[in-house]
Amino acid sequence: MNDHRPDIPTPAVRRLSLYLRELEGLSAQNTQTVSSSTLGDLLGLTDAQVRKDLAYFGQFGRPGVGYQVSEMIEKIRQILGTDKVSPALIVGLGNIGMALAMFEGFRPKGFDILALFDADPEKIGRVVNGLTIHSMDELAETVERKQIKLGIMAVPGSVAKDVAKELISVGIRGILNFAPASLDVPDDITVRSLDVAAEMEQLSFKVQWSD
Amino acid sequence: MNDHRPDIPTPAVRRLSLYLRELEGLSAQNTQTVSSSTLGDLLGLTDAQVRKDLAYFGQFGRPGVGYQVSEMIEKIRQILGTDKVSPALIVGLGNIGMALAMFEGFRPKGFDILALFDADPEKIGRVVNGLTIHSMDELAETVERKQIKLGIMAVPGSVAKDVAKELISVGIRGILNFAPASLDVPDDITVRSLDVAAEMEQLSFKVQWSD
DNA sequence: GGATGTGAATGCATTCACAGCA
C-alpha cells in the first residue's frame, strides 16, 4: 500500500500506541502541548526515549515548547493507520471471543468488528452485540466482500494453527491471537499473541523471586 | 521468599512460558526427549537461543540426547512458581473480567481464581462460575484470609490507577492489567499490561506498511 | 555422530550529552 518505512525499532512502534493513549488523555483535559519529559513521566520512560521514538517518524516538536497534543494525535494515528476505520473479524466465540465481540473499546480506536465466526453449530446463528455468528464456510466470501484485513482469534489452542492458516488463505493480513499456541506464518503476515495464562506465569515468577 | 536469582534477561523469562507450553504439548503426545533445535522450530526461535535461555537456570540437557521433556516441565514450573497453586482475584466484571472469571485455562496452569470484586452495586451479589461478586469493601479481608498475591484488573481506564493502588495497599504483589492505562507502582510490585486495542494498532501499523 | 553449554562477536536499543532553535 505504500513505501517501506526505514528500519524503526519494534519497541518504538509498540510505544507509539502508549504515547497515543496518553496524548488522547491529555487532549481530553484540554492540554495543548506536552514535553518529552512529562510524556515520559506519564509512562515511566525517559525523556530521551520519548524524543528518539518520535523522531523516527519525523520532526514534530518545537524546541523550547514541546509537542502539540492534537497534532501529535493526528500524526500518530496516520502512522498506525487508525485515522481510517479498519474492518475486523472475530473467530471463536467462547468466553473470550464473546467478551471481545461486546467490547466497546475497538470503535474509538479505529477498529470495527464486522463479522463473527465459529465452528460450533450450537453457536452459529446466535446474535452477539448486533452481529450474527456465522459458519466458517462463509469466511472467504465475507472477508472479500467486507474487505477485512484484520482477524482476532479466540479459539482453542488445539485448532489455532489450522484456523490461522484458514484466515491467511482467505486474505487476512494481521492476526491477534488469544489461543495458547504459536502460529508460524509467512513473512508478510503479522501476528500478535496474547496468552493470558502465560502472562500470569510471568507475574508468578517475578513475585516468587522478589523477596 | 528466596534468593535473588542472578540477572536473567527479561525476554528469556518470557520465553520460558512458551517453552513450557510446547513441552506440555510434547508430553501429551508422549515425546520423551527434545533437542534445542526442534523446540526452537516449534516456536520460531534458533537452537542457540533455546540453549542459552535454558542454561540461565541450570544444566538440564544431555549432550547428544537433548532435554528430557517431563523433567524440564517440572523444572520450569518450579522456576515460574507454578508447581504450587497460586490464588488470584479479579477486579472489574465487565465483559472482559466476566470472560476471565469463566476462563478454564487458569487452573491447569496453576492459578486459582478465588474471589471477584466490582464497584458497581448492580453486579455485587451476582454469581459467576460459582463465585459471588463482592464489594471492594471486602477486598482487604479476603486477600488476607485467602493469602492472595496476584490480581487481575479489568476495570475502566479512568479508575485503573486508583484500583491498582488499592490492590497494592492490601497486599497484592503482581497485577495483570487489562485496563488501557499505565500504572506506576513501587519497585517490588510487578505489572503486566495487556491493552487489546493497542495490540490491534500494532497489527494495523504492520499491515499498513507491509506492501 | 549428535547435541549441549558457553565465551566471544555481533547487532540492537537505550541513554548520554550537547549543538541548535524558539
Place this chain on the structure above:
DNA sequence: TGCTGTGAATGCATTCACATCC
C-alpha cells in the same frame, strides 16, 4: 532558558562457533 533532535557511547540480548560430553 527550555526543550528538541541526534551523533556517540553504553548496555543488553542474540547469534556464532567450538570445546565438551553422551
